[in-house]
Amino acid sequence: MIRRLLAIWHARNLEFLRDRGALVFSLLLPLALVVGMSFVFGGPERAIFKVAVLTDDLASVRHPFMTERFVDFVPVDDLAAASRKVARHQFDLLIDFAPRATRYWVNEDSPKGYVAERLLLQSEPAAQRQPVSGQAIRYVDWLFPGILGMNMMFNCLFGVGYVVLRYRKNGFLKRLNATPVSAFEFLAAQVLSRLALILAVTTILYVGVGLAIGFHSAGNPGLLLAIAVLGALSLIALGLTIAARFSSDELVGGILNTLTWPMMLLSGVWFSLEGSPDWIRYVAQVFPLTHILDAARAVMIDGAGAAAIAPHLAYLAVTTLAFLAFGAWSFKWRSD
């Protein structure tokens, strides 16, 4: 038995090691994850609370609360903007250590805000709570667009990528190549098919979750549809670009994972990047998912109009075209 097991184990190892692309990406992914995580959650200790402090210079603030551990203090200068972020769960607490009396803003619906408030009141029982500006929203209202976006991302990238890869490997693409179909026609058909599916799934989730927990959406549903369409197009086109050439499952899987993990961590699905280093926020701007989520949250939470989200939509449209053009150009009908 051991001999047979070893024979198969050995052959499988050879197969994997000789698939150079897959090997590189299976090493690259964990590396990218380690680097990414260390920056996102980095520092000597992992902060649990994100507290905005109204000041120009964080170091000059002398207050016992500032010595609390597991709190990430972020300096802010615009009180109104920071207060809106508290309403939106991007900050757990906003504090103004004014000489006369410490004032603070908290979203009553935020569990972390509640604990952070208890901590603050312990060091300064006289601190005065202020009403947050804008409507305070529940955490789920902030999280829900992220969940929709993440579902969309996985569905688009993996759904499209693996299907095209399977067609190439089993020779169906080669058969299509013997017909008058062009690469662009084939890719466009895949995009539209997947787009219809994603829109149906996202609509069902949106309506279903809306009925079940009654989440808050301030904005225009037409704009949300536009974001969903352009966002899905961009992600599908990205998936096709990756599947355009390769014939190895493991290579394509590796590339897809290497793309989805950073997107999931850095696009603001689970937590806000408020207070993260600048370069992380620049990197996040590259991902289509970041633009989808920023635009969707702006519409759903703030009721933003077309003009406000136009840059996000433009980015999604441009990336769609770029990915599709590159995909059609590099497309291979046959497997290697």
Next chain:
Amino acid sequence: MAPILEVRNLVKLYPRVTAVDGVSLDVEEGCCFGLLGPNGAGKTTTVEIMEGILPASSGEVRYRGAPLGSRFRNEAGILFQKTALQDFLTVRQTLRLFRGLYAQGYDIDELLQLCSLQKLADRDNRKLSGGQQQRLLLAVALVNDPAILFLDEPTTGFDPQARRNFWKLIESVKARRRTIILTTHYMEEAQRLCDEIAIMDRGRIIARGPPRRLLAEHFADVLIELPRDDFPAAARDLPLRLIEGAERIEISTNDLEGTLKTLLAAQVPLGNLRIRPPNLEDLFLELTGKELRA
């Protein structure tokens, strides 16, 4: 009349092998052209270049006088050696998919009838037997009523009955004066279907012409077959053309009477003797010197 397909000096180089080494041929309209050769002779590579699927390293293929282009794609039908179809589709849906890719072609019901698929029309592709699947793939290749049909080893792996049924289908296509290009290593198939054949070995064409003419050129009229054990060593010195097999020895001759007298005189036992006309297999073995592997 100009040939429907012209192939000029095709060469296909791979890093370590020259798969196709200077192949030129013309295929006349309405002809069934057979490309024969042992495994690895370069048949499939040559045909895939002729189909416009593989790029050639050098040389060219012309369809009706022009390089392969959209006209060729519209008018050609192709049956690959191995093809997967889309999962979860029925036979009818598969044909509808491919029919949708062409401007002209058969009505689906006509096509189902032509390929004896009526009873399978609503069956899932994946639940067809090997022969049924191949009939569906032939139907896919015929969906645009092609002027030129490529069949790459269409009956490999078939049982004898399925193979004969498939031949009947091909003959019905032939009867409609469609050009067919067939690769096979079944000589019986080539002999039955092809008007003209080319034999390939090591990337080159080593003989071509109508099967009858090639046989006449390479063989005397008949072959005398004897079991090897019946053939005494002394008889090897007789002035005879011997073709040695593992279990039998064959004598090629155009003077049957004279040869039989010679054998009798040498006291060769003739109890298990058989006489038969030469076939393409004999020609093939004579030219390539290799056993055919089915």
